[in-house]
Amino acid sequence: MLNPALQRRKSGRYFRLFNGYFSLVWEALCRTPALARWPVRQVLLKQIYFTGTESISTVSLVGALIGLIVVTQINQLVGRNEVLTMQLLIWIVVRELGPLLTAIVIIGRSSSAFASELSYMQVNGEIKSLRRMAISPLSYLLVPRVLGMTLASAVLTFYLQTIAISTAWLISKLSLDMALRSQISIFFDALQPQEILASCLKSVVFGMLIATVSCYHGLRKKTAATEIPQAVSQAVIRSLMAVFVADGIITVLVF
Amino acid sequence: MALLEFSGVSKNNITDLSFTLTAGEIAIVRAATAVNQEEIIDLALGEAEPEQGNIRLHGQPLTKSAPGHTGWIAAHGGLINNLKIWENITLPLWYHGQREPANVEKTVTHWLQTLGIEPSQWTDFMANSPARLSTEQRKVAGLLRGLVQAPSLLVIKAGLWLEVAQPVQDQWNTALEKFVYAEKNRAILVVAEGAISLPWKILKDAI
Numbered sequence: 001m002l003n004p005a006l007q008r009r010k011s012g013r014y015f016r017l018f019n020g021y022f023s024l025v026w027e028a029l030c031r032t033p034a035l036a037r038w039p040v041r042q043v044l045l046k047q048i049y050f051t052g053t054e055s056i057s058t059v060s061l062v063g064a065l066i067g068l069i070v071v072t073q074i075n076q077l078v079g080r081n082e083v084l085t086m087q088l089l090i091w092i093v094v095r096e097l098g099p100l101l102t103a104i105v106i107i108g109r110s111s112s113a114f115a116s117e118l119s120y121m122q123v124n125g126e127i128k129s130l131r132r133m134a135i136s137p138l139s140y141l142l143v144p145r146v147l148g149m150t151l152a153s154a155v156l157t158f159y160l161q162t163i164a165i166s167t168a169w170l171i172s173k174l175s176l177d178m179a180l181r182s183q184i185s186i187f188f189d190a191l192q193p194q195e196i197l198a199s200c201l202k203s204v205v206f207g208m209l210i211a212t213v214s215c216y217h218g219l220r221k222k223t224a225a226t227e228i229p230q231a232v233s234q235a236v237i238r239s240l241m242a243v244f245v246a247d248g249i250i251t252v253l254v255f
Numbered sequence: 256m257a258l259l260e261f262s263g264v265s266k267n268n269i270t271d272l273s274f275t276l277t278a279g280e281i282a283i284v285r286a287a288t289a290v291n292q293e294e295i296i297d298l299a300l301g302e303a304e305p306e307q308g309n310i311r312l313h314g315q316p317l318t319k320s321a322p323g324h325t326g327w328i329a330a331h332g333g334l335i336n337n338l339k340i341w342e343n344i345t346l347p348l349w350y351h352g353q354r355e356p357a358n359v360e361k362t363v364t365h366w367l368q369t370l371g372i373e374p375s376q377w378t379d380f381m382a383n384s385p386a387r388l389s390t391e392q393r394k395v396a397g398l399l400r401g402l403v404q405a406p407s408l409l410v411i412k413a414g415l416w417l418e419v420a421q422p423v424q425d426q427w428n429t430a431l432e433k434f435v436y437a438e439k440n441r442a443i444l445v446v447a448e449g450a451i452s453l454p455w456k457i458l459k460d461a462i
């Protein structure tokens with residue numbers, strides 16, 4: 001068992017960490033008017049391209065495989081039951097796996113990239129150089145990353161869900177001869193606005209959390225290059241933790 | 256006319272620093288240590304606030320409220336590695352919304368010529384990333400960024416001249432003098448650490 005002093009120190013550290021994340025989200029939201037500046041918009045476009053466009057092939061593959069795996073398991077479980085199959089597909093892909101798997105792909109691709117890029121800038125004195133040119137690192141580096149990743153997360157989640165569900169329809173048609181038209185009609189009848197809302201909310205919150213956590217660990221003060229791998233691994237692990245915690249909270253609140 | 260005024264400024268190891276830099280002047284402030292050198296640069300750029308005393312630019316307290324009025328040239332360029340050289344050079348201008356795009360190109364061309372860079376090299380130089388440039392080329396890019404920004408006060412870290420051949424140094428010094436004399440309300444403050452041989456007067460020594 002941990003001694004009380006160590007426990008207090010640990011809880012203090014987590015409190016500082018959460019405080020740091022929330023302060024950074026708040027800073028990013030308060031500084032959105034910085035998007036009026038052309039260089040900030042340019043960074044935003046680069047981030048959308050890097051996090052969104054360049055992830056399309058990975059997300060397509062993950063989406064198709066998830067559609068295939070999920071519908072195969074459902075068909076094994078319920079047989080040729082169109083209504084139950086579509087309902088389960090909504091529960092699994094729309095409510096949970098769509099936002100969650102997109103977040104995991106984004107963490108794998110971009111969280112480590114954000115943290116290492118910003119850490120390198122920190123160690124290399126580039127952030128200090130920005131400050132000395134009266135360019136706020138929070139406006140120039142944080143705002144476009146948070147907004148870019150949030151936007152990319154929302155769009156990629158929708159894309160992954162579309163690919164997964166289309167694949168599931170196709171597999172059901174090929175393996176169990178379920179008519180495509182009837183599957184689509186049952187699917188949209190079963191889909192509730194609450195489910196669309198939860199999915200959108202999760203994708204936006206996950207994107208914002210991953211960007212903030214990664215930027216936080218990247219922008220923390222560092223003096224040596226040996227601290228960069230530590231920052232990267234902390235960014236990845238804590239982004240994953242933040243996404244799972246947020247998923248739990250949103251699921252409990254919405255459903 | 257006083258352009259930059261330090262009056263009884265104290266911050267960490269710096270105590271009671273006072274000097275006046277007048278418009279149309281290039282002058283050197285020599286710090287005793289690298290830490291003090293960084294402190295003076297931060298103070299002169301409004302990045303740090305003095306614990307005591309005050310700093311005035313054009314008679315007004317130096318704050319970050321006038322971005323673009325101060326410019327900065329780092330010892331090794333101080334470039335952002337994920338931007339091309341052209342993006343690096345124009346970053347402060349676009350960020351602070353100081354210039355029309357057509358004027359920027361004209362100004363960059365003017366300073367490229369003044370710094371003696373061959374026109375045949377301009378395109379490659381501008382399209383390159385900092386990591387692919389030599390140390391001297393990175394210094395030129397940093398110098399160019401400061402000159403193109405055309406601030407009232409240009410603060411230079413004296414390491415800029417280190418390991419640079421004398422003819423190149425002379426060319427840079429001429430460009431800096433042209434920059435200061437081109438307009439009335441400009442001055443350059445060189446912040447050095449240790450011995451340095453530059454053709455300008457030393458305002459303060461061994462701070």
